[in-house]
Amino acid sequence: xxxxxxxxxxxxxxxxxxxxxxxxxxxxxxxxxxxxxxxxxxxxxxxxxxxxxxxxxxxxxxxxxxxxxxxxxxxxxxxxxxxxxxxxxxxxxxxxxxxxxxxxxxxxxxxxxxxxxxxxxxxxxxxxxxxxxxxxxxxxxxxxxxxxxxxxxxxxxxxxxxxxxxxxxxxxxxxxxxxxxxxxxxxxxxxxxxxxxxxxxxxxxxxxxxxxxxxxxx
Amino acid sequence: xxxxxxxxxxxxxxxxxxxxxxxxxxxxxxxxxxxxxxxxxxxxxxxxxxxxxxxxxxxxxxxxxxxxxxxxxxxxxxxxxxxxxxxxxxxxxxxxxxxxxxxxxxxxxxxxxxxxxxxxxxxxxxxxxxxxxxxxxxxxxxxxxxxxxxxxxxxxxxxxxxxxxxxxxxxxxxxxxxxxxxxxxxxxxxxxxxxxxxxxxxxxxxxxxxxxxxxxxx
DNA sequence: TATAAAAGTTAGATAAGCAAAACAAATTAA
DNA sequence: TTAATTTGTTTTGCTTATCTAACTTTTATA
Numbered sequence: 001x002x003x004x005x006x007x008x009x010x011x012x013x014x015x016x017x018x019x020x021x022x023x024x025x026x027x028x029x030x031x032x033x034x035x036x037x038x039x040x041x042x043x044x045x046x047x048x049x050x051x052x053x054x055x056x057x058x059x060x061x062x063x064x065x066x067x068x069x070x071x072x073x074x075x076x077x078x079x080x081x082x083x084x085x086x087x088x089x090x091x092x093x094x095x096x097x098x099x100x101x102x103x104x105x106x107x108x109x110x111x112x113x114x115x116x117x118x119x120x121x122x123x124x125x126x127x128x129x130x131x132x133x134x135x136x137x138x139x140x141x142x143x144x145x146x147x148x149x150x151x152x153x154x155x156x157x158x159x160x161x162x163x164x165x166x167x168x169x170x171x172x173x174x175x176x177x178x179x180x181x182x183x184x185x186x187x188x189x190x191x192x193x194x195x196x197x198x199x200x201x202x203x204x205x206x207x208x209x210x211x212x213x214x215x216x217x218x
Numbered sequence: 219x220x221x222x223x224x225x226x227x228x229x230x231x232x233x234x235x236x237x238x239x240x241x242x243x244x245x246x247x248x249x250x251x252x253x254x255x256x257x258x259x260x261x262x263x264x265x266x267x268x269x270x271x272x273x274x275x276x277x278x279x280x281x282x283x284x285x286x287x288x289x290x291x292x293x294x295x296x297x298x299x300x301x302x303x304x305x306x307x308x309x310x311x312x313x314x315x316x317x318x319x320x321x322x323x324x325x326x327x328x329x330x331x332x333x334x335x336x337x338x339x340x341x342x343x344x345x346x347x348x349x350x351x352x353x354x355x356x357x358x359x360x361x362x363x364x365x366x367x368x369x370x371x372x373x374x375x376x377x378x379x380x381x382x383x384x385x386x387x388x389x390x391x392x393x394x395x396x397x398x399x400x401x402x403x404x405x406x407x408x409x410x411x412x413x414x415x416x417x418x419x420x421x422x423x424x425x426x427x428x429x430x431x432x433x434x435x436x
Numbered sequence: 437t438a439t440a441a442a443a444g445t446t447a448g449a450t451a452a453g454c455a456a457a458a459c460a461a462a463t464t465a466a
Numbered sequence: 467t468t469a470a471t472t473t474g475t476t477t478t479g480c481t482t483a484t485c486t487a488a489c490t491t492t493t494a495t496a
Contacts, residue, residue, distance in 0.1 A: 005454095026474085036455080037454075038474060039456080039476080039477095040455065042476085043475095059461060059462070059475080089337065090333040092333075096329075103326065104325060107321045109317075111310070111314075111318075112308070112318055115309070115310075119308065223484095244443070245445085246443060246444075256445085257484085258484055259444090260444065260445055260446085261482095261483080261484085262483080265482090277490090
């Protein structure tokens with residue numbers, strides 16, 4: 001049985017994996033993601049290595065073992081299903097679900113999460129547009145472009161967000177965006193890559209950082 | 219913010235309160251309920267006293283302060299609502315709900331539990347027949363007789379169980395009993411207070427210990 | 437009421453999780 | 467290729483929750 005903390009370390013490694021397509025991570029990277037000091041990470045890595053959940057050597061790069069990845073995917077599945085449950089069944093807003101799901105993802109009961117999955121009709125995506133791993137651990141991967149990579153003049157559809165923090169999500173709502181929103185890219189400032197976009201007939205100016213956190217498809 | 223462990227100590231004190239109508243508890247009593255050693259309880263009591271959640275003096279009796287009781291009732295409310303949710307919405311059996319609710323009761327989000335309450339239609343009793351405290355912390359108390367106190371020849375209705383353990387509940391089901399079952403008390407063995415009862419036309423012999431864990435009304 | 441039993445406490449350990457400070461290795465830049 | 471910077475590790479120590487073993491207080495009883 002893994003502790004909450006151990007589960008969070010595995011989840012962080014998986015996140016680095018999925019978000020950046022790099023299979024290896026560094027101590028500092030993990031530390032800042034988990035909001036602890038690098039020394040703490042080193043300690044935990046030794047423990048996780050003992051348990052054969054991560055590949056790790058002193059001063060080396062860190063990656064998940066097959067078993068570690070399996071555990072991490074289970075946690076991710078629980079997180080995203082709980083988010084969907086909160087959103088769909090308890091009318092939480094999409095910026096509220098993350099915090100509570102961070103707690104719920106650690107509840108130990110496979111029956112529970114499978115029943116929640118069933119109750120929701122086996123959803124494929126959570127309220128942020130992220131793919132929910134199925135009971136076998138399979139994750140649907142989408143060819144994901146971010147909004148800042150879209151050509152001028154083209155219209156695209158928002159499918160997900162990269163950043164799940166409350167401030168970002170509230171900002172997204174303020175600009176009139178949500179999953180499935182149509183976005184037209186009007187212009188791009190050469191100096192700082194600020195974008196002018198059109199959403200529901202209204203123009204908005206957004207930063208490159210903002211655009212890099214919006215996943216879209218044509 | 220209280221730790222899981224602190225919440226469990228408060229809940230145990232409340233349970234002693236509700237089950238036995240005594241407002242004070244002893245160290246050993248708490249220790250056996252929480253499955254830790256008495257020394258551990260002494261340590262924790264000092265901490266809880268510091269936080270003004272329990273009344274406690276060296277070698278003295280233990281009771282909840284007003285604040286401590288409030289916290290304990292909140293935990294109990296969450297526990298019983300989650301049990302009801304698992305039973306009603308996810309088709310868990312009544313002997314399965316307790317274990318998972320032990321975990322879910324510690325999730326920190328008042329919005330979450332109030333929404334669950336709403337989803338369930340503000341239930342008054344959980345699957346074991348125990349009263350669910352409302353959002354203000356009010357608990358419906360019932361005049362509770364146990365099955366072993368019923369007069370010979372009388373028929374009564376089961377309203378709740380005292381013991382929520384899986385083995386006990388599975389035994390209850392085996393005897394054909396559940397919440398609202400009609401029970402006729404046929405005879406009582408003078409020597410060991412074994413009861414012969416009739417449930418749905420079938421006779422069963424049950425121990426006094428069993429009968430003391432079944433709450434009934436006429 | 438003296439004493440044995442029961443109940444409760446203290447002291448000293450351990451394990452998990454975290455971090456400050458000092459140190460070591462690896463990488464980058466000069 | 468040496469020096470500076472970045473990255474990662476070790477050591478030591480704190481906190482929380484637990485334990486064992488020895489001790490003390492309370493209570494029940496003979």
